[in-house]
Amino acid sequence: MILPVDGRMPIDASLQDQATLDEPARQGASRVEWIRSRMPLMRSVREEFEKSRPFQDLRIGVSLHIEPKTAVLLEVLQAGGADIVGTGNFGSTQDDVAAWLRTLGIEVLGRRDDTFDAHQRNLEGVMDAKPDVLLDNGADLAAEAVRRGVAGSIIGATEETTSGGNRLRGEIGDRLTFPCIVINDSPLKAIAENRHAVGQSVVESFMRITNLMIPGRRFVVAGYGWCGRGIAQCFRAFGGKVAIVEIDEIKALEACFDGCRVGRLEDFLDWGEVFVTATGARHAITAGHARRMTDGAVLMNAGHFPWEIEVDGIRAAATGARTMGDAVERLDLHGGRHIVLVAEGRMVNLAGHAPKGNSIASMDLGFTLQAFSLQRLLDGRALAAGAQPVPDDINRRICRMMMEAMGSAL
Amino acid sequence: MILPVDGRMPIDASLQDQATLDEPARQGASRVEWIRSRMPLMRSVREEFEKSRPFQDLRIGVSLHIEPKTAVLLEVLQAGGADIVGTGNFGSTQDDVAAWLRTLGIEVLGRRDDTFDAHQRNLEGVMDAKPDVLLDNGADLAAEAVRRGVAGSIIGATEETTSGGNRLRGEIGDRLTFPCIVINDSPLKAIAENRHAVGQSVVESFMRITNLMIPGRRFVVAGYGWCGRGIAQCFRAFGGKVAIVEIDEIKALEACFDGCRVGRLEDFLDWGEVFVTATGARHAITAGHARRMTDGAVLMNAGHFPWEIEVDGIRAAATGARTMGDAVERLDLHGGRHIVLVAEGRMVNLAGHAPKGNSIASMDLGFTLQAFSLQRLLDGRALAAGAQPVPDDINRRICRMMMEAMGSAL
């Protein structure tokens, strides 16, 4: 298979008539168009699925952020014959994108300002549609299937997140009678997304939100997993000084060898000017830490969950607070000192004005993992029940596709 | 002098009452506050000027972008005793910041949506106020002073830009009867701004606007001056492949030694995926080049003027055009191919949603050059008439201040 080089994506004839669309759908179509034109793997999968129709006569139930990148995945699944009914994550549905998808005949339940109850009803609505296959996020649909006792009618599922995978292996466990492929456990995600895309988008967001200079500045990165080392490497490449806090001895030794200072957070409280969390742990930075930090220290979080910085505790200890510009909050402490909290401790690379998140290419790769994993559930090979990694041959096939799109080949 | 470490900036008591301000002024005050709190050099100058009052009983005429960073400079000059009357560049005045400055008693003429004629009247208005000293930009005020025959009443001036310096040395020449210190010629600007700040903000803007991945991507940078090498270095540090186009043989050899491919633009038209101009020259990329580029190539400009890419010519040759998302324009070419133009060829690091421009620290340094140069015009030392560089002792003093702010010291 010869992939088109990144960017060689003609505007689909059927999409040129955006002028005839209603305003929200037209705007959604326009935003999706740029993304779609830069996803050569998705395009290649679409061409294949248009011929093979792996989802013909099947319904896929979807739980996934509804935004321009996921929209391209749903378009591709539809092109493969799928009947789709889906809903977004709580509070993240982009209404213009949903409007665009509905004009294609993809059923999207819910909207951005839904209440939490309404969101629950949307999830139930997806299951009410009796899907054959699930594209799940956080194991919400799988849990509902088990709760309803309809797991027997599900052919299989994919699960986007590691935390969803943990839930499948934990609280659901033996009751999971169908195979469920956990996408985020693929080594390709660690390479393309965690290591490179996250590191770079965190540095971009730091500059975009704070406008602070990197060269010569002292950064403390808590956590030296794939994300943390990507972040550290990017700050160091731009002339920053980097110290690492990491409790795992072996990762900590790696950080030493990579030229970083390594120690406990306590060692760096009066050294660091910027503190970034990427640990996966709750309260990696506490109010007690914040109290002893360099005056004017900037705190931001790159981890998935907003709890790595103890925001409530820090605010409770503050003698004053004020917002200054975009996603920047000044918190005054006793003694005339202050710290600066970015984006209320939420993921910094999705915060502030105009965040873009991970690069299009990294999501193109991730959604190709989704598409081929969904296909694998249906191609007649017997998969065991339960949570399982992406089959190795799929990983390797996508490596080859990605390299070809990047202009290299084996 | 002991400088406060970056960030140790208490909220000025007098500024805490933002609540009493009108809405635009309050918003301006809030935006300025973050910037001010991260300008330790400006703060140190302010403390010094509050005591020495170098501008007591003098009026400074100002022509300068009116935005949060320049606002801090004007506050500092006022604290040094200056009576200030100023106007912005054409089309760039930020009205909320102007409103804030007016509440301080700084006279700001004009607004963002002024016509070009109105802008000219604002410049004349500044000169009508009979300033003693000029803080100029593009030599507009100096030219007007010469035209009016009032140069004799001007004690001296500073000029922010290199192109203004060229105008002073060229078309104005001998008629410039007062000293004029050209700020941008200082070697400190090359280090802090051109080399580091521009390189990093261009990479940030590329990610922010296009959401494209850097690792493995092929970038062509036209121009290997301070800006070009900063840009090249940053893309290479993030895993990009970089080719350089540079007509000066010695700079080109440096690019070779820095590990870049080097050649003519023609050599890279079908290799590059992203083309960045930083040459200072008109039409470094022509419509003829664009026609032969890789399908889907992205074009962006990092140079000061919007003419480095021949935008009109490229558009005239396009068979179709559509805007896709933020500051991204797709231009279809004959043969089913297309290119993508970012920000209409204007400076990419000021384009798109939420641009921040150069880092606060680099402007803190640049405005300290301004403040001390203005002071030098008045301290009794005889300066020759005409355009001249920042006095060496000022450069060296500011180096020491900047290093101290960065936590180093000689």
Next chain:
Amino acid sequence: MILPVDGRMPIDASLQDQATLDEPARQGASRVEWIRSRMPLMRSVREEFEKSRPFQDLRIGVSLHIEPKTAVLLEVLQAGGADIVGTGNFGSTQDDVAAWLRTLGIEVLGRRDDTFDAHQRNLEGVMDAKPDVLLDNGADLAAEAVRRGVAGSIIGATEETTSGGNRLRGEIGDRLTFPCIVINDSPLKAIAENRHAVGQSVVESFMRITNLMIPGRRFVVAGYGWCGRGIAQCFRAFGGKVAIVEIDEIKALEACFDGCRVGRLEDFLDWGEVFVTATGARHAITAGHARRMTDGAVLMNAGHFPWEIEVDGIRAAATGARTMGDAVERLDLHGGRHIVLVAEGRMVNLAGHAPKGNSIASMDLGFTLQAFSLQRLLDGRALAAGAQPVPDDINRRICRMMMEAMGSAL
């Protein structure tokens, strides 16, 4: 435990009397002294072993290179109470170091110019001494123990190499009735040695042997394991252009993301100027490849075995050969072209004049793994029979020691 900072190593009083030694022993003592003074972990282990005497009344049979770094390990084991009898690898015994060790009462069998038969008799001599514990290399001693049927009298062993580990798990298998800890499988070796030390020593050796410039030069690295990526990263850091040949799709994708060109060796034959093998495979570069390489291409091997480049085949196809300077051999090919072979395809970082091999610190870490693993065989905890990795707690303890020696701490 407080470790001395690297370098804070007093000259041992008992070693100051080098003047009284015979010449070869004196020279060996002098060379060992520099190494010993830069091995803070070994020193710390020595202090601990001098008190705890874990090897009291036991004999350790050793098969290991006899050179200054291993001498420090043997001194430490002796300080822990061991009676030591050992021999070197075939052809690598450094006679001055052996002489020094003999003055300490450590029995070293053999010398550099031993025949292969004599070397075999030395291995047998070690076993004849009825050791209780083995410090093995390539599983030679373990195999001999099994062959003699004396495995039952061996308490346990350590094995330095991965290939020795493979032999233990393969041809020896079930007959291995004692525990054998395989040192090289520790993740610490991958970090300290394979990734950092090898990459840097290969670049050092390239410069030392060929005197060729790195900036702008085109390097092809075959293999993107830990060693290959270290080599690639070092050449790129010095301004080289790097292409990677790697058959594993996932490693190849990593190389793409790290900014390298990736492809088949065939793709780079007329692009590369220098070819480096680090694959572990036989004949990664064949005579057929060499025939089609850039004229003047330089070939060198960084892998353990000298067979990664098909040296015999290339020589057989050459029309002429001549040695030029240190470890550089020119081989003329048909058509007036030639290639250059470095060090006859043997490990380049041990070749040429004055090679030093991996850094002292990386071996200090590796030998501490040896020392603690030998101790673990004896401390009363039951270990299963057979080849096994270094216990995790030993890895983590050594991480902490190493970080402390590097000035960091958890």
Next chain:
Amino acid sequence: MILPVDGRMPIDASLQDQATLDEPARQGASRVEWIRSRMPLMRSVREEFEKSRPFQDLRIGVSLHIEPKTAVLLEVLQAGGADIVGTGNFGSTQDDVAAWLRTLGIEVLGRRDDTFDAHQRNLEGVMDAKPDVLLDNGADLAAEAVRRGVAGSIIGATEETTSGGNRLRGEIGDRLTFPCIVINDSPLKAIAENRHAVGQSVVESFMRITNLMIPGRRFVVAGYGWCGRGIAQCFRAFGGKVAIVEIDEIKALEACFDGCRVGRLEDFLDWGEVFVTATGARHAITAGHARRMTDGAVLMNAGHFPWEIEVDGIRAAATGARTMGDAVERLDLHGGRHIVLVAEGRMVNLAGHAPKGNSIASMDLGFTLQAFSLQRLLDGRALAAGAQPVPDDINRRICRMMMEAMGSAL
């Protein structure tokens, strides 16, 4: 002109008969051969000079190191018609290379073990031969010409070193009645040699001589000129931590922005593990500094002169000294502490076993500057008397040649 790609250098037919040479000449021929085969610029110049014979019927008096790289230059000048008589620097003549040159009919005076008086007589011997043109080093020949009152018969000269240029402009001054082109002032030397070649060879020599690990280690570099920044960048690229000592404020600020710690040497005495001088100044590191350094600190010098470290003073203060291995000397201090001096403070990249000095390519470039500058003295264009830089057109021509040899082109 089409340059041969680096390495495409056939063995000269006339040189194949090395077998017929005496042993020292044969060995010299063999060592020169590798260098010659990797100097594509020299080869191109030779081809040009063989046709144009710019030195026909002229005698060139030479004072230059006699080693394999300079031998290639002398061969090229001879091929251009020159009659050559020369001598080496004091104590550096490589006798085998001199023997080889003599077989070609190039007159080389002196040998390695000449006394200083004998060396002076060699310089006089060169002038006795009544040269028309001088290729000078340290201005020794020019000074002798002036002293003898024969300057009027000299057409012109080139001077290799900056310090020779200073002498020409200083003590010789107006008495220099012929043009003298100072090679080392060319910007190409700063790029190719000072910045890249020196930085890399210093790092290579550090590893080759000390065998110490770079990652995580703390380096203090005194001097942030071209050499110092090259050294700093290379150590940082390999994972080292770098602090800079620089008295020039502007260079110091650059070091800050490049991510280094910056301060006075006193600030880093108990931080640094390795101290490198590249200042050009005498006693940049004094005995007083050494006394207060980290125990075990390593001192080495990268500057041209051996006086940057106060070696005599440090030795005088030592309580004991011993040589340990290759070019490493341990000096004991009061209080049980010690420091380590490398290569007695002489240039580290020429010290120890098997030093290679700067890369072949950087010297190929430098000698092409020599060859074209010598030619320019004779091509009929009037050059002013006195020391002067390499003409700009020669610099630019060589840039283009070098880029072509590196595979790039303008």
